Amino acid sequence: MDFLTFLSRRLVRLALCLVAVSIITFTLLQSAPGNFADIQRVTSGASSIGGTGTEQMLAESLSRYGDDVPAWQQYLTFMQGVATWDMGPSYRYAGRAVEDIIGSAFPISATLALLAVTLALLIAVPAGVFAALRQNSKADHSTMFLVTLGNALPSYLVAAFLIVIFSASLGWLPSSGWSRPEHLILPVLALSLGPAAVLARYVRSSMLETLREEYVTAAMAKGGPYRTVIVRHALRNSLIPLVTVVGPLLAALMTGTVFVEALFRIPGLGYYAATAAASRDMPLLMGTVLFFALIIMVVNLAVDLTYGFIDPRIRAEGGWGRSQLRKTSTQPA
Amino acid sequence: MTLTQRAEPHDPPESDALLSVRELHTEFLREQAEPLRVVDGVSFDVERGKALAIVGESGSGKSVTVRSVLRLLPRTARTPSGEAWFHGRDLLSLSQREMRRIRGRNIGMVFQNAAEAMNPTLTLERQLTEHLLWHGICGKSEARERAVRALGDVGIPEPERRIRVYPFQLSGGMRQRAMIAMAMVTEPALLIADEPTTAVDVTVQRQILDLLVGLKDRGTGVIMITHDLGVARYFCDQAVVMYAGRVVEQAPTSELLDTPRHPYTKGLLGSSVEVGGQERPLLPIPGSPPDLAHRPAGCAFHPRCAQAESPRCQEEQELISIGDERAAACWKAETGR
């Protein structure tokens, strides 16, 4: 498959998936008793806002979606809003449009996720290579034990322990907020440990596999200095398939941000998704969920494209789409 | 060339052989068990411009023998003991650092399957020139010229263009030749070829062998591991037959194949298709090579040997010289039956 066919097929699939996600979400939210406005009217009494502002907003929302139009028309209205980047007001956050909230929250979540992935790679690649080169040694076993811990514990639990240690006991770092650079440290650390564990384990097994390849022996037989052979022949090739794990990992990380943002009270996309769900702010919930899904799909596509570009076997032979096969077999359960 | 001769430690043997291996032992460490002796007292010589065949079934220790000489063993292996004299130095007593300067520069290695032995993500240029640079043989631009010339020498058309491609973009035969070019670009004095023709089809096999003959004629010594006796006959001057980590027979190739003395060699000939050319029934050797962890007492071959009826077969068999150039590890070999 050549590059353009591959790209266009993937883009079509992405669009179809996005529509499917939006229909599922919309149908689910519709199947809750009452429509958007009714639910908000019932539950807003318990939420912190209320008062005339709410009434006014509900009226605005009603005029936008219509009170007695069929569900599919409401859906089309909403999707039109998505397409034109005008999704109307949020219920929970008086006076703010859904697209504004997403626009301001997304850079925050993206910063967290990208920093966490970077940190995870910085931890995982050396750790995995180290463990592989010393396979079955004490150092290998203890690295792998840490990997098990990092893998089993969700990011918010790691975050909770970090907060106890660095905020409550040592008092070094703040436990919540989002205004100064030090607010970044604990959330990024908490988010990165899980992915670092997954990556380190992957790097280790990929490296072990590559070290058994005959071309590594052949490079040694050519008199290659150990370090050069390890880096140029073994590490390089064992990192290529790593790109395919980064996609699912980024997806996992995006969901991780939901919890970590809630715990640290960081105004990111996940935080808004959660509060939207808790306060039944349906437009905001629809908007954030769709945006999340979009990001994850775009990231996956980007990862597949990257894979094609860095593996000469795909780049040279036009084997686009082959990375798809690889991903299904390496995708963590 | 006498096989029973043992030189004093770290004193080069008197023979003018290119490589003299004496009493090579290689052991692998195991969890909760005695180390496994995979190569057990192997000795042989390789002359300049001559080829030595190492023949035997899978698991007989052929590959481990040559990898011991090159000191390219897995981490579970102990440093091999014995001697391997090459250019006046005992390779087995060198440090890995000193060894590295010899590997690839003075001793080249060709592998069974170029698809596995060449890095799929590096271009030919990178793989054919990197060791020239590692060993400081020449600079980058000359390395490229040499690589192009080496590709041309092994019969790859348009080497200027081909040097920029990746191994997977070449056909199987072309790739195998590129690998030989990779080993030859540094003009090593000794070439070790580990079943270089097993993975290719017959026409390519012939081309590869002719290529190696050309090298031999220019004075390169070659060790060829093979289980194909036809290849050994065509290309090799001397042959060593290995069984269960030991040399069981050693002779000039034509003599070995015409008048095998050891029952195992006879068995190999009987189970081989091409040798001799005449039609005769294939007689595979019954049984399978021994598990080295449970080596049969005495002659390791006797459980499979059709002629093992005497209690003497239960005893260890030393290599017995037969004439000047031959030896076999069977008490019956002397009588020639």
Next chain:
Amino acid sequence: MGTIAATEDVDTTGVTPAERPVSGTGQHEAPPRARGPWARAWDRFKRNRLALISLIFCALLVLVAAAAPLIAPYHFGATDYANQLVGVGSEGHVLGTDQLGRDILSRTIYGLRTALIVAFGAELLALLAALVIGLTAGYRGGRVEQGLMAFTDVMYAFPSYLFAIVMVAVLGRSIIALIIAIGIAGWVTQARLVRAQVLTIKQREYVEAGRAMGASGPTIAIRYILPNAIGPLLVTTSFAIPAAIAAEAGLGLLGLGVQPPTPSWGAMISEGTRFLLAAPHMLLAPAAVFALSLLAFTWVGDGVRDAFDPRGEQR
């Protein structure tokens, strides 16, 4: 092949020391008595000490959760306004109290109960859905299969956590809602696994034989295919349990868990961050039990996987 059998025998690459005796010489010398696959899996599981200890710990957790009303010193909602935010080791409150004077130990125990009910309930639901849909898709193919594959594609882009969040927003905050939300978010992978199993097993001779003897579709599915699919299914389920525990706590953390005052570890951790300096035990006690439970269930999962797939990759 140019590889030498002898080197493969001794090369320890890819084989951990623990596995050596299994794959080593013992097999040849003393063939074990004829035993079923379950007994052999159990034998392998027992040999993994970490998994065995974890299994005992998990059994203990289940007991404690079941007997929570008997074991917990207080009801989870019982307030003690005289003792608000007291620390660990206080009179009458071993693990201290929260801002309303509620006993942390009792709430942690009831939190365990919530977590396990939701996790086991959700996995049971997911398993049932996966079996029905996976068996149908694998056995009958056609529409069900196409639908399943298409749905899997969509769910791959729709992170299960987000899906669970939407479900809770729709269904409200109750145990049943959580079970449904987490269960539905988790059945897809399992259904695909069942389907894959069915597709491979379907070709085997004994299934062909059964069909030849006139067994009906459902009979074949239940009698022949199901028993063979159970091993791999057990492996994924044992990994899904800790994931479901984490999901319950995660939703609780977001304020989407069970309705207060019923305790959820996630909600307790979230509340704990608000009283971090005054009462770190509010966060630490549930977090520690939570972490231990997750590790124990994960290690049981590791043990189950190794027991059913001893040659499987050490991942």
